Amino acid sequence: MPFTSLGLSPSLQKVLDIAHYKKPYPIQKEAIPAILNREDVLGIAKTGSGKTASYVLPILMNLQGNVVTKNRHVNVLVLVPTRELAIQVGEVFQLFGNQLPQRIKSLAVFGGVSINPQMIAMQNVHILIATPGRLIELIENNAVHLDTIETLVLDEADKMLNLGFREEVDKILSFLPKKRQNLLFSATLNEDVNKVEQVLLHNPLVIKIASENENIDLIDQSAYFVKEENKGPLLRYLINNDNLKQVLVFTSSSYKADNVANKLRKNGIDASAIHGKKSQGSRKETLRKFKSGELNVLVATDLLARGIDIAFLPCVINYELPRSPKDYIHRIGRTGRAENPGNAISFITPEDKHHFKIIQKKMGKRVTMIDSKNVDF
Numbered sequence: 454m455p456f457t458s459l460g461l462s463p464s465l466q467k468v469l470d471i472a473h474y475k476k477p478y479p480i481q482k483e484a485i486p487a488i489l490n491r492e493d494v495l496g497i498a499k500t501g502s503g504k505t506a507s508y509v510l511p512i513l514m515n516l517q518g519n520v521v522t523k524n525r526h527v528n529v530l531v532l533v534p535t536r537e538l539a540i541q542v543g544e545v546f547q548l549f550g551n552q553l554p555q556r557i558k559s560l561a562v563f564g565g566v567s568i569n570p571q572m573i574a575m576q577n578v579h580i581l582i583a584t585p586g587r588l589i590e591l592i593e594n595n596a597v598h599l600d601t602i603e604t605l606v607l608d609e610a611d612k613m614l615n616l617g618f619r620e621e622v623d624k625i626l627s628f629l630p631k632k633r634q635n636l637l638f639s640a641t642l643n644e645d646v647n648k649v650e651q652v653l654l655h656n657p658l659v660i661k662i663a664s665e666n667e668n669i670d671l672i673d674q675s676a677y678f679v680k681e682e683n684k685g686p687l688l689r690y691l692i693n694n695d696n697l698k699q700v701l702v703f704t705s706s707s708y709k710a711d712n713v714a715n716k717l718r719k720n721g722i723d724a725s726a727i728h729g730k731k732s733q734g735s736r737k738e739t740l741r742k743f744k745s746g747e748l749n750v751l752v753a754t755d756l757l758a759r760g761i762d763i764a765f766l767p768c769v770i771n772y773e774l775p776r777s778p779k780d781y782i783h784r785i786g787r788t789g790r791a792e793n794p795g796n797a798i799s800f801i802t803p804e805d806k807h808h809f810k811i812i813q814k815k816m817g818k819r820v821t822m823i824d825s826k827n828v829d830f
């Protein structure tokens with residue numbers, strides 16, 4: 454799905470292409486159309502979910518052709534808890550804002566540095582990104598007025614309230630016009646955030662993005678310690694003995710994927726491999742069969758498996774471990790769903806032992822290890 458189908462302009466799509474934003478992240482899919490529609494949004498999402506672009510892009514679009522530049526009056530205010538986040542969000546606004554037909558000026562202001570250059574830079578700013586304390590100083594110095602604000606964003610609201618900014622945030626809110634769009638983003642929904650949400654948001658669209666790491670608790674993970682030459686028999690044993698259905702088996706190369714699928718078939722198990730050397734038509738047909746449940750086992754590499762658009766898989770087997778812990782989490786994450794938790798099994802050779810320890814450490818969870826010597830296959 455391209456960004457343009459969410460309502461963003463072709464000129465923004467061009468910048469997104471350059472920035473390698475290939476398709477919208479889940480939070481962007483939901484937030485962008487709602488923000489374009491001028492709705493209030495409550496986004497529960499952590500850094501890394503793509504939350505910044507989920508509000509930056511539609512805010513820029515909404516300003517296009519609509520900005521009235523009035524000196525020292527801003528259209529959009531983004532409140533953030535830290536100087537680092539102010540700078541980071543400012544950069545995202547500049548990256549996308551600089552490419553638009555109508556130039557939109559954004560500025561990040563924060564404490565810990567001299568106020569004078571910031572007061573001078575406040576000329577003709579449309580979007581102000583600020584930490585609360587410094588913003589109040591600027592208001593008190595008549596360097597900025599907030600009575601023309603159309604959209605307010607509270608980013609990392611939980612952190613802002615944790616850091617004791619509550620009074621300052623309340624003070625800032627009192628300077629804003631009553632009629633405006635409110636967007637609140639927070640990693641968690643605690644009592645403090647809840648209170649602010651109650652006074653701030655009007656019938657908001659609520660978006661909750663669970664990180665892949667959160668889903669991990671829902672997955673039944675196990676690992677078999679096994680010698681390379683015993684992987685094939687162990688795989689067949691598990692599929693037959695546990696009567697596994699719709700199993701996605703991961704290998705690290707196309708060659709290996711073919712090899713594993715062939716051996717399974719020779720032993721009477723319905724399996725196919727997909728990889729880059731197969732024709733588009735045959736890949737499509739294999740996927741169709743796997744999705745519909747006609748094909749029991751699909752063997753694939755990470756690259757090809759990304760295109761497998763199945764929301765929930767009952768079982769994933771790592772015939773070979775991926776190199777990065779992130780890929781491991783991504784692979785097994787496909788089985789973690791609250792209603793119906795899935796099963797993730799990994800084959801660990803003596804050479805993999807150390808690497809698997811690192812994966813478990815990164816994931817923050819220990820996986821039960823079963824010695825295949827004790828399994829009767």
Ligand code: AMP
Nearest residue numbers: 474475476477478500501502503504505
């Ligand atoms: P954030 O959660 O806003 O801190 O974003 C996390 C990272 O994801 C940033 O480095 C963004 O540049 C990047 N990012 C955000 N949206 C996308 C997307 N749709 N495609 C690729 N990268 C993205």
